[in-house]
Amino acid sequence: MSYFTKKEQILIIIIIIIIFIISGFNFINKNFLSTKNDHNENTDGVEELFMKLEEEAETNEDEQYIMVHVSGQVYNPGIVELKLGSRVIDAINLAGGLKKDADSDKINLARKLSDEEKIHIPKIGEEEISFEDSNLKQGNNEGKININTCTKEELMSLPGIGEVLAGRILEYREQTPFKTIEDIMNVSGIGNKKFESIKELIIVK
Incomplete structure (x- = not known):
């Protein structure tokens, strides 16, 4: 029965240690790459979420509002706030709607509104005052x-x-x-x- 010499035994031990080190390094590297990929996927998800939030914020900033004064034959006369591009009927609805004595034929319900505008809803039989006469009287x-x-x-x-x-x-x-x-x-x-x-x-x- 032959035996390894002491030098051969040491050499075998060194080879085994090297094999273990290489195997351990490959195992750690594989886990590191897997973790890194998972992190990248999570990061991509967070970035996508932030992009959506920014888009929503930009959309909200694009929405402009106007203030309109509604008076006359409505249930809740006063100042109402509407989105830019709203129409007379929208302001009337926010002011509680038309009263039964309102003369809706004298107003254009479909007209688009502008900021700081005043809408007067006349009563049936109320004398209509032109814009020029109104300015003179006021x-x-x-x-x-x-x-x-x-x-x-x-x-x-x-x-x-x-x-x-x-x-x-x-x-x-x-x-x-x-x-x-x-x-x-x-x-x-x-x-x-x-x-x-x-x-x-x-x-x-």
């Missing part, structure tokens, strides 16, 4: 509300003015007529912030 004030002569309903059409505040304004002007629009801030409940929201919509005559 002193080119573009339909602003005269807080010395307006009705309670007209006051309630102003943003932030409810029934209680409208009543206070009427009570105040009975005692002391308004000399300037700033005098409306003397009414309890109307501060600087509320005045800023209505000052472009009111006048004093």
Whole structure:
């Protein structure tokens, strides 16, 4: 029976160790590549999600809104907010819809709206006033509300003015007529912030 010499035994051990090292390296490298691919797939999914969110944000930014004042024969007169490209009928619906006495034949329900526009819904039998006559009568004030002569309903059409505040304004002007629009801030409940929201919509005559 032959035996390996000591030198041969050492050489065999070294070869076995090298084989184990190579096998271990291949195993680790294979797992690393697999993990890396999984990571890349996850990263691609996250990037795709962010791209979708950015597209949605851009779409929302493209949506523009306008403010329109609706008065007359509607159930909730006042300021309404609509998307750009909306029509008169859309503003009327947001203002509660037409009352039974509204003369819808005198308005174009299909007309597209623009920002800061005022829509007046006349009553059946109400005298129609042309745009030029309206400007002359209002002193080119573009339909602003005269807080010395307006009705309670007209006051309630102003943003932030409810029934209680409208009543206070009427009570105040009975005692002391308004000399300037700033005098409306003397009414309890109307501060600087509320005045800023209505000052472009009111006048004093």
